[in-house]
Amino acid sequence: MTERATPFYCPYCGDEDLRPAEDTHGAWECRACTRVFSLKFVGLVVRS
Numbered sequence: 001m002t003e004r005a006t007p008f009y010c011p012y013c014g015d016e017d018l019r020p021a022e023d024t025h026g027a028w029e030c031r032a033c034t035r036v037f038s039l040k041f042v043g044l045v046v047r048s
């Protein structure tokens, strides 16, 4: 399983203009609101 996840929308402003951040590995930069964020894989849901 890869660690890389691709966001389609900025979680803060909802814009789609995202690109990988140059300074931080695995981080994404929103061109609209200039926020830099990263996605973290937490785990899988175990259904009983």
Ligand SMILES: [Zn+2]
Pocket: 010, 011, 012, 013, 014, 015, 030, 031, 032, 033, 034, 035
């Ligand atoms: Zn944004």
